[in-house]
Each structure stands twice: as C-alpha cells, then as structure tokens.
Amino acid sequence: MLSIVLTAVVALLGLALVFGILLGFAAVRFKVEGNPIVDQIDSLLPQTQCGQCGHPGCRPYAEGIAAGEAINKCPPGGEVTIQALADLLDVEAPSLDAEHGEEKPKTVAVIREDECIGCTKCIQACPIDAILGSAKHMHTVIASECTGCDLCVEPCPVDCIDMVPVDKGLAAWHWEAPKPLNIIATDSASYHGADAV
Amino acid sequence: MSDFALILVSTILVNNFVLVQFLGLCPFMGVSNKLETAMGMGLATTFVLTLSSLCSYLAFNYLLQPLGLEYLQTITFILVIAFVVQFTEMVVRKTSPVLYRVLGIFLPLITTNCAVLGVALLNIKKQNGFMESILYGFGAAVGFSMVLILFSAMRERIAVADVPTPFKGSAIGMITAGLMSLAFMGFTGLVNI
Amino acid sequence: MTPNDIIATCSVDIFDFHGGIHPEEHKTDSNQQPIRVLGLPPKLILPLKQHIGTASKLHVEVGQTVLKGQKIAEADGPFSVALHAPTSGEIIAIDDQLIAHPSGQTDHCISLIPDGEDTWCELHPCENYHQLSASAIQHKVSDAGIAGMGGAGFPTAIKIAPPNLSNIDTLILNAAECEPYITSDDRLLQERASDVVAGLEILMQVLGASRCLIGIEDNKPEAILSLEKVLDGKTIQLCVIPTKYPSGGEKQLIKILTNKEVPSGRIPADIGIVCQNVATVAAIYRAVRFGEPLISRITTLTGEQIPKRGNVEVLIGTPIDWMLEQVNYQPAKIERLIMGGPMMGFTLPHSSVTVVKTTNCILAPSPKELPLAPPAQACIRCGLCAEVCPAELLPQQLYWFSRAEEYEKAEHHNLFDCIECGACSYVCPSSIPLVQYYRHSKGEIKQQRENQLKSDQARERFKARQQRLDREQAEKAAKRLERIEAAAKAKADKLAQTDNKTNLDEGSASTTVIQENTDSVKSEHKLAKENVNIAELILSWEKAQIKPDVMFDSSDETDGGKS
Numbered sequence: 001m002l003s004i005v006l007t008a009v010v011a012l013l014g015l016a017l018v019f020g021i022l023l024g025f026a027a028v029r030f031k032v033e034g035n036p037i038v039d040q041i042d043s044l045l046p047q048t049q050c051g052q053c054g055h056p057g058c059r060p061y062a063e064g065i066a067a068g069e070a071i072n073k074c075p076p077g078g079e080v081t082i083q084a085l086a087d088l089l090d091v092e093a094p095s096l097d098a099e100h101g102e103e104k105p106k107t108v109a110v111i112r113e114d115e116c117i118g119c120t121k122c123i124q125a126c127p128i129d130a131i132l133g134s135a136k137h138m139h140t141v142i143a144s145e146c147t148g149c150d151l152c153v154e155p156c157p158v159d160c161i162d163m164v165p166v167d168k169g170l171a172a173w174h175w176e177a178p179k180p181l182n183i184i185a186t187d188s189a190s191y192h193g194a195d196a197v
Numbered sequence: 198m199s200d201f202a203l204i205l206v207s208t209i210l211v212n213n214f215v216l217v218q219f220l221g222l223c224p225f226m227g228v229s230n231k232l233e234t235a236m237g238m239g240l241a242t243t244f245v246l247t248l249s250s251l252c253s254y255l256a257f258n259y260l261l262q263p264l265g266l267e268y269l270q271t272i273t274f275i276l277v278i279a280f281v282v283q284f285t286e287m288v289v290r291k292t293s294p295v296l297y298r299v300l301g302i303f304l305p306l307i308t309t310n311c312a313v314l315g316v317a318l319l320n321i322k323k324q325n326g327f328m329e330s331i332l333y334g335f336g337a338a339v340g341f342s343m344v345l346i347l348f349s350a351m352r353e354r355i356a357v358a359d360v361p362t363p364f365k366g367s368a369i370g371m372i373t374a375g376l377m378s379l380a381f382m383g384f385t386g387l388v389n390i
Numbered sequence: 391m392t393p394n395d396i397i398a399t400c401s402v403d404i405f406d407f408h409g410g411i412h413p414e415e416h417k418t419d420s421n422q423q424p425i426r427v428l429g430l431p432p433k434l435i436l437p438l439k440q441h442i443g444t445a446s447k448l449h450v451e452v453g454q455t456v457l458k459g460q461k462i463a464e465a466d467g468p469f470s471v472a473l474h475a476p477t478s479g480e481i482i483a484i485d486d487q488l489i490a491h492p493s494g495q496t497d498h499c500i501s502l503i504p505d506g507e508d509t510w511c512e513l514h515p516c517e518n519y520h521q522l523s524a525s526a527i528q529h530k531v532s533d534a535g536i537a538g539m540g541g542a543g544f545p546t547a548i549k550i551a552p553p554n555l556s557n558i559d560t561l562i563l564n565a566a567e568c569e570p571y572i573t574s575d576d577r578l579l580q581e582r583a584s585d586v587v588a589g590l591e592i593l594m595q596v597l598g599a600s601r602c603l604i605g606i607e608d609n610k611p612e613a614i615l616s617l618e619k620v621l622d623g624k625t626i627q628l629c630v631i632p633t634k635y636p637s638g639g640e641k642q643l644i645k646i647l648t649n650k651e652v653p654s655g656r657i658p659a660d661i662g663i664v665c666q667n668v669a670t671v672a673a674i675y676r677a678v679r680f681g682e683p684l685i686s687r688i689t690t691l692t693g694e695q696i697p698k699r700g701n702v703e704v705l706i707g708t709p710i711d712w713m714l715e716q717v718n719y720q721p722a723k724i725e726r727l728i729m730g731g732p733m734m735g736f737t738l739p740h741s742s743v744t745v746v747k748t749t750n751c752i753l754a755p756s757p758k759e760l761p762l763a764p765p766a767q768a769c770i771r772c773g774l775c776a777e778v779c780p781a782e783l784l785p786q787q788l789y790w791f792s793r794a795e796e797y798e799k800a801e802h803h804n805l806f807d808c809i810e811c812g813a814c815s816y817v818c819p820s821s822i823p824l825v826q827y828y829r830h831s832k833g834e835i836k837q838q839r840e841n842q843l844k845s846d847q848a849r850e851r852f853k854a855r856q857q858r859l860d861r862e863q864a865e866k867a868a869k870r871l872e873r874i875e876a877a878a879k880a881k882a883d884k885l886a887q888t889d890n891k892t893n894l895d896e897g898s899a900s901t902t903v904i905q906e907n908t909d910s911v912k913s914e915h916k917l918a919k920e921n922v923n924i925a926e927l928i929l930s931w932e933k934a935q936i937k938p939d940v941m942f943d944s945s946d947e948t949d950g951g952k953s
Contacts, residue, residue: 007266008264011266011269012273015260015273015277016276022284023284026284030290040295047845047848047852089298089299090230090234128855145851170493174836178766178830181768357794359769
C-alpha cells in the first residue's frame with residue numbers, strides 16, 4: 001500500500017521537477033528587457049508635459065499606465081486619448097477623471113509684452129522651451145509650439161500671461177457629423193423627460 | 198491517411214469543441230471583441246493544445262501506465278498543461294508585448310480552459326495513438342481558432358450596428374453564439390467519429 | 391454628321407467604370423441660349439484663395455488704382471496661383487469678407503470698385519507660341535493665375551509641369567460635364583471650340599504627349615458637332631461616351647477612355663496621363679496667345695426660380711446677388727442657392743458672396759424641383775450604395791465605421807479614395823446622408839494626424855530641454871571642479887612658501903579634505919557627463935526617426951531689443 005502511494009508521489013514529484021527545470025531554462029532564454037508597451041502608450045499621450053495627471057510629464061504617466069494605473073487622468077488628451085488608450089490596451093474607456101481637471105478647448109499662452117519684466121521665470125517653467133527670451137529682455141511665446149499646458153501662468157510675478165483659445169479659422173474647419181438618428185424612441189433622452197442634448 | 202483527415206474534419210467541424218461540445222466558452226466570449234486579439238488567442242491556444250496533447254500522451258503512456266498510476270491522469274494532465282501554458286506565456290511576452298498585454302488574464306486562464314483538459318482526457322478515452330493524439334489536439338485547436346475568429350469578426354460588426362440597448366454587449370453576443378451553434382448542427386452525421 | 395456617325399468613326403475603344411447613376415439631366419434648361427456677357431457689377435470682391443494650396447500674396451495696397459488684368463496678388467510659392475484685377479478701378483479695402491464656402495466663414499479678400507472704363511493693362515501676346523519652350527509656356531500659365539476651373543481649383547501650372555514629364559503620353563480633355571444642370575462647358579464648346587482645341591495643342595506641346603483624347607457625353611450633340619468641325623484633320627481624337635454620372639470624374643474618365651486605373655493615393659500623372667477641364671484649356675490658350683490673365687469665367691445660372699436661365703460670362707469677384715438680379719431671380723419663401731450642381735455643390739450661406747475661379751454653376755431650385763432630403767432612417771443593408779460607387783468602395787461599411795468613429799478601419803477601407811460624388815446618397819432608400827459622414831470622417835482623421843504631429847514635436851522639444859538641463863548641470867559641476875582644484879593648488883603653493891615642517895601635517899590634512907571634495911565633485915561630474923551622453927544618444931536616435939522643423943536651442947542669444 002505504502003509503496004503504491006510512494007510510487008505515485010515520486011512519479012508526480014519527478015514530473016514536476018522535470019517541468020520546473022525546463023521552465024527555468026525557458027525563463028532565462030525568453031527574458032524580456034524593458035517594457036516596450038510604454039513607448040506605445042507614450043505615443044498616444046498629447047505631450048503637453050503639464051503634470052495634471054499627477055506625474056511630472058507624459059512619459060512617467062505612460063510608465064504608470066503600463067504598471068496598471070487608470071487611463072482617464074489626462075485632460076489635455078481628453079476623450080480621444082482615453083479612447084485610443086482603451087483600444088490599445090483592450091480595456092473599457094472610462095470618462096475623464098474630474099479630479100485631474102476637465103477637458104477645455106485648446107489654448108495657447110500669450111504674453112502681454114507691455115507688462116513683461118524679463119524675469120525668465122516662465123522660460124524656466126515651460127516644459128518644452130516654447131518661450132523665447134532671456135534675462136532683462138522681452139519674453140514671447142512661440143505660438144506654433146505652445147501646447148497650452150498652463151504651467152507658465154503661475155510663476156509669472158506680474159501675471160502678464162493669458163491663455164487664449166486657438167482659432168485657426170478656415171484651415172481648421174471641417175464638415176460636421178450628420179445628426180445621429182434616433183430610430184428607437186425609448187433610446188432618446190427626451191423620451192424619458194431628460195433635457196434634450 | 199484518411200483516418201487523419203477524418204479526425205481533422207471531426208474535430209474542426211462535426212464535433213467542434215466550442216459550438217458542439219460547449220467546451221472553452223470562457224475565452225470564446227471573453228477574447229472575441231477584437232479580431233486581432235482573437236487571432237492571437239487562437240494561435241496561443243493552438244500552440245498550447247498541440248503541445249499539451251503530445252506531452253499528456255507521453256506522460257500517460259510512458260510514466261503513468263508502466264507504473265500503474267492511471268488514476269493520477271487528471272492531476273498529471275493539469276501539471277502538463279500548466280507547464281505548457283507557462284512556457285507559452287513566456288514566448289508570447291517576448292515576441293509580442295502588445296498581445297501579451299491585450300490577452301491579459303486570459304493567457305494564464307488557458308490552463309483552466311476545459312477544452313485543453315478535455316482533449317487530453319478524450320485522447321485517453323479514445324485510446325488514440327501517438328500521431329492521432331497530436332492531430333486530435335491540433336484539430337481541436339484549429340476548430341477553436343476558426344470559431345473564435347468568425348465570432349469576433351461578427352462581434353466587431355455588431356458593435357457598430359443599431360442594436361437595441363437591452364441587447365448591447367454580451368447579450369447579443371450570446372444570441373449570436375447560439376445561432377452559430379445551431380448552424381454547426383448542420384454538420385452532424387458528416388463524419389462518424 | 392450626327393453624333394452617331396462620329397461614334398462610328400471614333401477609333402478609340404470606350405470602356406466603362408463600375409457603378410454610376412442616371413439622374414435627370416436638366417441640360418436643356420440652360421444650354422439652348424448663347425452665352426450672355428454680364429456687365430460690370432458695382433463692386434468686386436476677390437478672395438486671395440480661390441484654389442487648392444497656399445493663399446496668394448498681396449501685391450497691391452488700399453487706395454491703389456489698378457488696370458484690367460493687372461496682377462493684384464502673386465503666387466506664394468509653387469503651390470499657389472496669382473490673382474488679377476478683373477477690371478480697372480480702385481482698391482477700396484483689403485479685409486475679411488464672406489466667401490463662398492460651406493462653413494460660412496470669412497477670408498482675406500480684395501475689394502475693388504470698377505471705374506467703368508474697363509481699361510486693359512499692358513498685355514504680352516505671342517503669335518508664334520508654337521516656338522516657345524515648355525517652361526516658357528508654363529511660366530505664362532502660372533503668371534496668368536490659372537487654376538482648374540472644373541470645380542476643384544488645382545493650380546494648373548503644377549499640373550502641366552509634372553515631375554515625370556517624360557512619361558506623359560496622353561492628354562485628356564474632360565468635356566463630360568456629367569453633373570445635372572451644369573452646361574457651361576457645353577456652351578463654351580458650342581461657341582468657342584477653336585479656343586479649346588488651340589489650347590489642347592499648346593498643352594500637347596508642353597507635355598510632349600503623343601495622343602490627345604476628348605471625352606464628351608452623348609447628351610451634347612451640338613457641342614460634338616462644333617468640335618468635330620474644328621478637329622477636322624487634326625490628330626486629336628473625339629470620343630463620345632454614354633451619359634452616366636459621374637463619368638466626368640477624373641479617374642472615371644481615364645478608366646472610360648484608356649481602361650487604366652489611377653492607383654489609390656496617386657495622381658493620373660503617375661500613369662502618364664494629364665486631364666484638364668474645358669474652361670481651363672480655353673483660358674490657357676487666351677493666356678499664351680493673347681497674354682490675357684484669368685479674369686472671367688462662364689457660369690450656368692439655372693433652376694426653376696430663375697426665369698432667364700442660361701450661361702453668363704462673369705468677371706471673377708462678381709457678387710452673386712447682383713448676378714441673380716440681372717436674370718430676374720425670384721426668391722421663394724425659403725431661399726436656397728447652391729454653388730455647383732445638385733450632387734457635388736454646396737448651399738451658399740449668404741447670397742452676397744462672389745464668384746470665384748471654380749464657380750461653374752449657381753443653382754436656384756424651387757422646393758418642388760429639388761426637395762430637401764427626408765429624415766434619415768435605419769440602414770437596411772440593401773447594398774445599393776456599393777452597386778453604384780464609381781470608386782468601387784464599400785459605402786455601407788464606411789458608413790458604419792464613420793458612425794462608430796472607428797477611423798482606423800474607415801481609412802483601411804480606402805475612405806480617402808472616395809471622390810464624394812454623392813451617388814451612394816442618391817440611391818440610398820433610407821435617405822442616409824452618406825457623403826456627409828465621409829466628409830466628417832476625413833476631416834477628423836486629418837485633424838488627428840495633425841495633432842499627432844504636434845505632440846511628436848512637443849515630445850522632441852521636451853527631450854531637448856531635458857538634455858539642455860543635464861548639460862548645464864554637467865558644465866556647472868565641471869566649473870566647480872576647476873575652482874576647487876585651483877583653490878587647492880593655490881593653498882598648496884601658499885603652504886610650500888611657509889615653514890614646511892610645522893605646517894606639513896595641517897597641510898596634508900587639509901589637502902586630504904580638499905582631495906576628498908575634489909574626488910566627490912569629479913564623480914558627480916562623471917555622472918552628469920554620463921547622463922548627458924545617454925541623453926544625447928537617445929536624442930540623436932530619436933531625431934533620426936522624427937525630424938521636427940525647428941529645433942529650438944535656448945542657449946542662443948535672442949534678438950535683444952526686438953519684442
């Protein structure tokens with residue numbers, strides 16, 4: 001009786017040992033360096049480097065997402081970025097986390113040059129060096145490079161920076177989407193007495 | 198030769214593991230939202246099934262039977278399958294990090310896929326030889342992958358169609374799967390295995 | 391000779407393209423009367439961008455008096471066209487005015503008040519243009535401000551100077567005019583066919599094309615006869631094609647006449663073919679032979695709400711409401727003016743906008759004639775849209791993807807090959823506005839691409855900034871190291887001058903301390919240097935993959951006093 005049990009146990013242990021050794025070899029052979037998914041996540045983020053997600057830049061947030069953080073912390077990216085991240089990672093697309101800010105229309109910073117004192121504080125604050133200028137000389141924002149991250153407004157001691165909405169006029173215009181059709185009456189919000197959207 | 202063809206036809210169409218024998222439904226419903234993911238899952242499962250049916254055959258016939266330990270077949274097969282899945286995970290992680298990330302929890306869950314264990318046990322029940330076992334496992338995997346790809350392609354289209362709100366998501370998926378299963382009933386009697 | 395005789399004598403095989411529809415033609419509404427020349431309007435408003443490409447650069451100032459045909463705006467770069475004063479007068483304003491654009495927005499325009507004299511500026515006619523070189527002719531065309539007048543507005547100077555000029559073997563004249571209601575090319579061919587054919591010969595000379603084909607629909611018998619008379623004895627071949635919409639689409643016409651398909655995303659020049667519109671070719675002749683710039687065009691005024699329907703020759707910049715007054719336009723309760731035809735035109739947001747180089751038709755239909763589309767219903771998956779699509783696309787699939795905003799899939803299904811002809815919307819039994827969905831999706835995809843480019847550029851700048859900061863730190867550490875070493879050296883020298891024995895121990899102790907400090911700063915410096923090297927490596931590697939236009943280096947001094 002005992003010998004049967006012993007044989008069984010030994011057989012199973014032997015099998016497990018063999019498999020263990022094989023897996024050990026495989027683990028070394030198929031070692032993965034770094035985390036390439038971070039690059040793909042980073043390429044979807046808007047690169048404003050604004051810090052609204054709680055990380056000091058977009059790359060650290062990308063690394064955070066790869067480690068399992070929520071994908072709805074980026075206000076400059078907005079719904080579009082959340083959807084793109086959800087598609088990449090095959091997860092649900094939650095709505096933007098209000099704790100980190102809300103989605104605003106795109107703006108650029110404009111310095112009121114009459115009031116600028118040339119202190120360079122905004123130049124040091126800009127994460128992508130989009131402000132031109134040096135000490136005691138006029139500062140100005142390179143509008144085509146500004147991402148509207150807002151980080152230069154706080155440090156300015158004379159508060160001479162405005163965030164102005166971007167309006168590219170005709171070049172930025174494109175056709176609107178046709179109105180969605182509401183074939184099933186109960187699907188539409190107005191049926192239930194809610195305010196029409 | 199014709200035996201091998203019969204085995205393949207039987208496992209892929211007539212006794213399809215997902216739609217006729219209703220095994221492996223978890224990844225079938227869980228991974229079929231996008232076509233690329235489904236294809237990746239199909240490939241992973243094919244790899245696992247073929248390898249594990251081979252290893253199970255070897256383990257049963259050269260370890261358990263000579264030692265008279267046939268009653269340990271379930272535990273042994275689970276051990277074999279766990280090893281193969283772990284190995285597959287490492288390979289997938291190395292070759293395609295996106296697929297690894299996208300499959301997520303479903304990759305290690307292949308271990309608990311009843312189709313995989315089912316193939317191993319059915320091989321024993323049918324007293325299949327060496328080549329037949331491998332082919333049986335491979336055919337089962339091909340059938341699984343084919344159905345998974347078909348289903349995910351349909352689900353992608355359904356996702357953008359006008360589905361009434363109560364039916365959106367898994368509900369319409371289940372109904373579609375049921376209709377597919379009905380369709381596969383048409384293959385009954387094609388091959389007698 | 392009847393058109394049937396001509397079909398029999400045409401030696402070129404006619405093929406067909408996939409799909410197409412046969413809407414009511416309404417051609418005889420407006421092609422029975424000769425072209426009328428409308429006079430000088432009270433004011434001309436000329437947008438600086440009447441073409442595809444960059445807006446023209448101003449060449450005049452407010453208050454300046456100009457002569458007819460004088461250049462008032464230059465081409466700004468190769469992808470632009472010049473603009474000329476349609477009549478003599480005074481420039482009273484250069485500002486934002488409403489333009490003929492579906493958005494209803496304004497754009498930079500030159501406003502001109504005619505002085506009534508209509509005095510021409512100095513022109514440079516050329517009698518023996520046959521001896522001109524290709525580049526000289528191209529220069530004349532570019533100077534004359536000619537853009538595609540069939541509706542698209544592509545700068546003609548670029549089209550007739552393709553990069554692979556030696557490979558061009560076929561010139562096609564697009565005389566199909568397939569869209570219902572429009573008859574401007576029809577009348578132009580009936581009355582000025584010699585201008586058109588002369589223009590074709592000039593183009594054949596420029597392009598070095600071995601053959602020239604004219605594609606014209608069989609619903610224009612008079613135009614066919616008129617052409618036949620002028621083409622007598624020439625090598626240009628007249629091909630009469632069956633009337634089908636949209637056989638006037640460039641790619642469709644090429645398929646009909648040559649059975650060749652323009653590959654997806656490419657232009658006809660890539661397969662050795664150049665296709666031009668009738669009015670453009672006539673304008674090329676006027677420019678080369680007489681030196682006349684493009685200052686007027688033939689426009690069809692039609693629709694039940696216009697009593698005196700027909701074609702008019704108007705100056706570019708003529709206000710449309712003035713034009714309509716000249717033809718006794720009676721607006722109904724709901725005024726609806728369409729610039730272009732019923733299939734590809736757009737509703738004018740205001741009637742005060744002006745004619746541009748691409749205005750081929752103003753349509754003023756009555757509500758009964760062209761009723762508004764009924765509300766859209768659910769797609770019944772009938773597949774009629776795919777049956778009629780001339781580009782052989784899957785409009786139903788594009789519809790589902792556009793609705794679900796799955797733009798990647800839509801692009802994969804060749805959304806950008808859609809020519810927006812409207813055939814699919816025309817046949818849809820559920821009245822779904824399919825073309826609107828595709829236009830919206832195309833716009834969204836383009837915007838996403840732009841955003842992606844911008845964010846890539848921002849990432850580059852961010853990395854460059856990190857590298858700059860690391861480099862500055864390394865330099866600071868290096869300087870500190872130098873200072874400490876210099877200080878140590880100075881102290882050692884001082885110690886050497888005083889009593890060696892008594893101060894030796896102190897000296898060595900302090901030297902040891904200084905040595906420790908130096909070592910720590912050295913290692914800090916080494917670390918900073920390593921960081922800089924790695925950062926530089928990453929940056930140069932990334933630069934090789936993405937090349938931004940401007941790499942801002944903040945270590946440069948800025949312009950001192952300039953704000």
